Every structure is written in structure tokens, then in C-alpha cells.
Amino acid sequence: MAWIVWSAAAGIVAMTTSNPFYLVVLIAAAAVVHSSHRRPGPSSRSFRIFLLGGLGAIVLRTALVVFGTVDAENAAAAALEGSRLAALLVVFGTFNSVADPFGVLRLAPRRLHEPALAAALALSIAPRTIAAVARVRQAQELRGIRIGRLRSLTALAVPVLETGMEEAMTLAESMDSRGHGRGRRSRYRPERWEVASGATAIVSGVCTVAFAAALLAGRGGLAPSTFPLRWPDVSPLLVVAAAGFALPGFLPAGRAA
Amino acid sequence: MSQLTRARRLLAGALVAGALAIPIASAPAPACAAALEHAALVVDTGSAVTTYCVALPDGSVSGIGLIRLAADQYGLEYRLGYGGAAVCQLAGVGPADGDCFGGFPDYWGYWRGDGKGGWTWSNVGAADTTVGAGDVDGWAWGSGDDGGTHPRPPRTSFGDVCADSSPSPSAVPTSSGSGGTGGGPPLGGAAAPVSDSRSPRGEPSSKGSGKGSGAGAPTGSTAGVVLRTEGGGTAAPSTVLAAARGTTSGPPLGALWSLAAVGLLLGAAGVQRHRRRGDPP
Numbered sequence: 001m002a003w004i005v006w007s008a009a010a011g012i013v014a015m016t017t018s019n020p021f022y023l024v025v026l027i028a029a030a031a032v033v034h035s036s037h038r039r040p041g042p043s044s045r046s047f048r049i050f051l052l053g054g055l056g057a058i059v060l061r062t063a064l065v066v067f068g069t070v071d072a073e074n075a076a077a078a079a080l081e082g083s084r085l086a087a088l089l090v091v092f093g094t095f096n097s098v099a100d101p102f103g104v105l106r107l108a109p110r111r112l113h114e115p116a117l118a119a120a121l122a123l124s125i126a127p128r129t130i131a132a133v134a135r136v137r138q139a140q141e142l143r144g145i146r147i148g149r150l151r152s153l154t155a156l157a158v159p160v161l162e163t164g165m166e167e168a169m170t171l172a173e174s175m176d177s178r179g180h181g182r183g184r185r186s187r188y189r190p191e192r193w194e195v196a197s198g199a200t201a202i203v204s205g206v207c208t209v210a211f212a213a214a215l216l217a218g219r220g221g222l223a224p225s226t227f228p229l230r231w232p233d234v235s236p237l238l239v240v241a242a243a244g245f246a247l248p249g250f251l252p253a254g255r256a257a
Numbered sequence: 258m259s260q261l262t263r264a265r266r267l268l269a270g271a272l273v274a275g276a277l278a279i280p281i282a283s284a285p286a287p288a289c290a291a292a293l294e295h296a297a298l299v300v301d302t303g304s305a306v307t308t309y310c311v312a313l314p315d316g317s318v319s320g321i322g323l324i325r326l327a328a329d330q331y332g333l334e335y336r337l338g339y340g341g342a343a344v345c346q347l348a349g350v351g352p353a354d355g356d357c358f359g360g361f362p363d364y365w366g367y368w369r370g371d372g373k374g375g376w377t378w379s380n381v382g383a384a385d386t387t388v389g390a391g392d393v394d395g396w397a398w399g400s401g402d403d404g405g406t407h408p409r410p411p412r413t414s415f416g417d418v419c420a421d422s423s424p425s426p427s428a429v430p431t432s433s434g435s436g437g438t439g440g441g442p443p444l445g446g447a448a449a450p451v452s453d454s455r456s457p458r459g460e461p462s463s464k465g466s467g468k469g470s471g472a473g474a475p476t477g478s479t480a481g482v483v484l485r486t487e488g489g490g491t492a493a494p495s496t497v498l499a500a501a502r503g504t505t506s507g508p509p510l511g512a513l514w515s516l517a518a519v520g521l522l523l524g525a526a527g528v529q530r531h532r533r534r535g536d537p538p
Binding site: 025031035235 | 335337338340341353355508509510515516519522526
């Protein structure tokens with residue numbers, strides 16, 4: 001599953017730097033991947049939702065400055081932290097949009113099955129909730145309930161939570177009935193690891209190594225100085241490395257997954 | 258009614274004008290340098306000791322504020338972390354990634370002059386100290402958890418750094434002053450490198466040449482560099498001077514790369530989206 005490698009690598013890169021000139025390239029690369037590989041259905045909306053969440057993170061983090069000393073340096077430091085979080089959220093949203101979290105489960109070694117199940121459930125919460133919200137709102141609209149009021153929020157929350165609970169139970173039951181957790185899983189549809197997957201994984205790895213090397217060498221302006229506030233260095237090589245995460249977007253769709 | 262509001266407006270205007278006038282009036286005229294108060298800052302990177310006689314426009318600042326003033330007045334290169342409360346880098350020494358203890362066990366130890374040339378370890382962070390006229394602050398790079406083990410800067414008294422603040426600013430250039438690499442006229446009191454062979458570490462022989470009055474920098478303030486010989490050190494004091502001129506403003510060239518990449522990628526995303534829309538799902 002090349003998407004796991006891709007998103008883990010992109011997430012690591014997002015964590016190594018708070019330089020906005022790299023982060024914005026990474027986000028753009030994620031947008032390319034999303035727009036060429038998003039799966040049909042409501043889960044592809046998770047990209048936009050996480051993008052908005054990322055913007056919200058930047059705004060919120062910057063707004064929190066008012067509780068401390070308000071000056072350009074503190075505001076810039078907060079905005080940079082926020083943008084790093086935003087990049088992480090966008091990477092996660094892209095993963096949700098292009099990959100099937102339960103597909104991850106199939107790949108886990110049998111010994112690691114239970115942690116993998118927990119991880120898959122956690123990973124899939126966002127897309128499942130988004131899908132559930134979409135369904136509930138549609139049902140409410142059909143019944144003439146006006147959306148957008150504060151009161152309709154409770155009317156929305158309860159069925160969404162209920163759906164989430166129900167889905168988790170259904171999943172657990174279905175997995176139980178298929179012999180999960182008892183050591184007799186069948187793999188009747190093994191994952192195929194194709195050229196595109198390999199290229200995605202390798203390029204992601206190389207790009208991450210470039211950032212890790214820059215981090216260890218203390219070069220490339222990965223952590224821009226905000227005290228004093230200064231324009232960060234930008235290495236063209238690292239810009240290319242960040243753009244490299246867009247590569248799977250140019251490979252044939254449906255293969256890399 | 259309208260008269261009342263008008264009177265109020267006038268009053269407000271007068272108040273604002275007064276508030277603006279007060280700092281202008283209280284700001285010391287550049288001519289009488291004696292009116293400016295100074296504090297001494299000693300930066301010991303382990304291979305070179307630099308001293309700065311920092312003018313205090315506001316009478317007193319925090320330890321961090323003193324570093325910032327030294328950066329403004331002499332181009333001391335610095336970088337802070339933890340919300341501007343901790344010192345990561347001074348004179349190019351220290352971790353560059355915003356984690357001030359990334360170089361642990363080596364870090365910048367904060368010392369305060371005891372008034373007699375010696376040092377006491379500060380138990381308070383530099384953001385919370387008060388540095389007034391005549392005070393001496395010291396920073397030393399090295400390891401050690403407290404004042405017992407951490408290296409301390411060489412003995413320095415205020416008078417060593419700020420040559421007796423006589424009314425007439427000492428325009429005495431030091432012996433080997435001609436500091437070839439410096440040459441920065443915007444730098445006010447240029448630092449005068451003095452080799453250590455002449456003055457062993459105890460005596461910071463820095464009477465930076467306040468040659469005339471540098472533009473912008475307060476007259477009579479000095480910075481001096483003392484190189485240590487311990488490591489056979491020929492550490493160039495030019496780093497301090499170069500830093501002063503290196504503070505360019507404006508985005509770096511690499512930013513163009515970044516923006517170009519973003520433009521390309523977003524264009525590609527748009528094309529992909531368009532292509533997919535054409536496909537039957």
C-alpha cells in the first residue's frame with residue numbers, strides 16, 4: 001500500500017520543517033495527488049474538509065497569540081506552527097481521500113492484527129463521520145428541517161454518533177464472522193504491488209531522506225528564525241524534494257493504490 | 258452640543274500630541290552622549306570573547322532586550338527560541354533549529370556581573386532580568402548545569418567594556434584597530450579586533466574606536482573582540498562584523514522556486530481534475 005508510505009513520508013517532512021516555502025509546496029503536491037486519485041464517494045470530501053481544518057488551525061493558532069505578548073515575532077512563530085499543523089492535516093486528508101483505511105487492515109501482519117484494527121478504525125473515523133454527516137443532513141433536508149441553525153446541530157450530532165457506533169459494531173461483527181483475530185484469515189485478494197506503487201514509495205522515501213539530511217545538517221532553513229523575524233533560507237533542492245510528493249499524481253490512476 | 262464635542266476633540270488632540278511629544282523630548286539628543294546610559298554585554302563563544310557597550314535608550318531592559326539592543330547597535334548575530342525567552346544562538350554559535358537546547362550538553366549560560374568584575378550564575382531567565390545602567394551581562398557557551406560547572410566569561414568589569422563614561426566619548430582607536438574586514442560605515446562604533454597575545458584573557462582590551470559618530474549608533478559606545486589563544490585560535494572577529502551587514506530584508510531567491518513549484522503543481526491539479534471530470538466515473 002504505497003499510500004501509507006506516501007502519507008507517512010509526507011507527514012514526516014511536514015514535521016521536520018516550519019518553513020512556509022516548503023510547506024506550501026507540500027500542500028500543493030497533496031492537492032495534485034488528491035485531484036488525480038480521489039476515490040468516488042463522500043470520502044473524497046475529506047481533503048477539502050481537512051484543508052479547511054488546516055486553515056482553521058493557522059487562524060486559531062495565530063489568534064491564540066493575544067493571550068501572550070502581541071508582536072510580529074510571536075504572531076509569526078504561531079502562524080508557522082499553525083502552518084505545519086495545517087500541512088499535516090492536509091496530508092492526512094489526502095490519505096483519507098485517496099486510500100481506503102480498511103484496506104490497510106488487510107496488509108497488517110497477523111501478529112499485529114489488533115493494533116492494526118485499532119489504527120484502521122481511528123484512521124477511518126474522519127471519512128466515516130463525513131459520510132454520516134452527509135447522509136443525515138440529506139435526510140433532514142428531505143424532511144424539511146432547515147440546516148444551519150444552532151439547534152439543528154444537536155439534531156445532527158446524535159444520529160451521527162449513533163451511526164458511528166453502529167458502524168463500529170457492524171465492522172466488529174463482520175470481522176469476527178470472517179475469522180479475524182483467530183488466526184485464520186484468508187487472503188483471497190492479495191494486494192498487488194505494481195511499478196507505480198514502487199515508484200511512489202521510493203520517491204517518497206528519497207524526498208524524506210533529503211529533508212532528514214537537511215535537518216541533521218542544520219541547513220536549508222528548515223526552522224526559520226522568528227526571534228529576530230527574518231526571511232528564511234529556501235533551498236531549491238528541498239523545494240524539488242517537497243514537490244516530489246506530487247509524483248503519484250502523475251502516475252496512472254488506480255494503480256498506485 | 259457640537260461645541261462640547263469639538264472641545265473634546267481638541268482636548269483629545271492635545272493629549273495625543275503631548276503623548277507624542279514626551280518621548281521625543283525625553284529622547285537624548287545624539288550630541289550629548291554622556292546622557293545615554295550604557296550596560297556591558299560579554300559574549301564568550303568559547304573561542305572568542307566579544308564585549309559590547311550597549312546604550313540603553315529606555316534606561317533598563319531585560320537580559321534579552323540587551324541582546325536585541327546589541328544586535329541593533331553592533332550587529333550581534335542572535336537567535337532566540339521558546340517564544341523569544343531563551344537564547345539559542347549568539348555570534349553564530351548555537352543550534353540553528355529553534356531548539357535552544359538542541360546542542361545539549363552545550364548551551365548558552367547566562368551570567369550576571371557582580372559589580373567587581375566577577376560573575377554570578379543567573380537563576381532567572383534572561384527575559385525576566387533587569388539590566389540597568391552600569392550592569393554587566395555575560396553569556397558563555399559550554400556545558401554544565403549550574404554556576405559551579407558551566408564555563409564563565411573572563412573577568413570583566415563595566416569599566417573594561419565601557420571606557421570610563423567621561424563626557425567626551427573616547428575616540429581613542431586601539432592599537433591594532435584598522436579592522437580591515439569591517440569597514441561598515443553603517444555600523445557606528447566598529448568593533449576593533451585585538452589579538453589576545455597583547456592582552457591575556459582577563460583584560461578585555463576593547464576600546465572600540467568610536468571613530469567620530471557613526472550614523473545611527475550612539476556615540477561613545479564600543480564593542481571589542483578579544484580572541485583567545487587557547488585553541489591556537491585565530492577565530493575571525495569578522496563574523497561579528499559580517500553579521501551586521503548580513504541582515505538583509507526581502508524574500509530570498511529560493512522563494513521564487515517555491516512559488517513557481519506551487520504554481521506548477523496547482524496547475525497540474527487543475528488539469529487532473531478537469532481530465533477526471535471528463536472521464537466517466
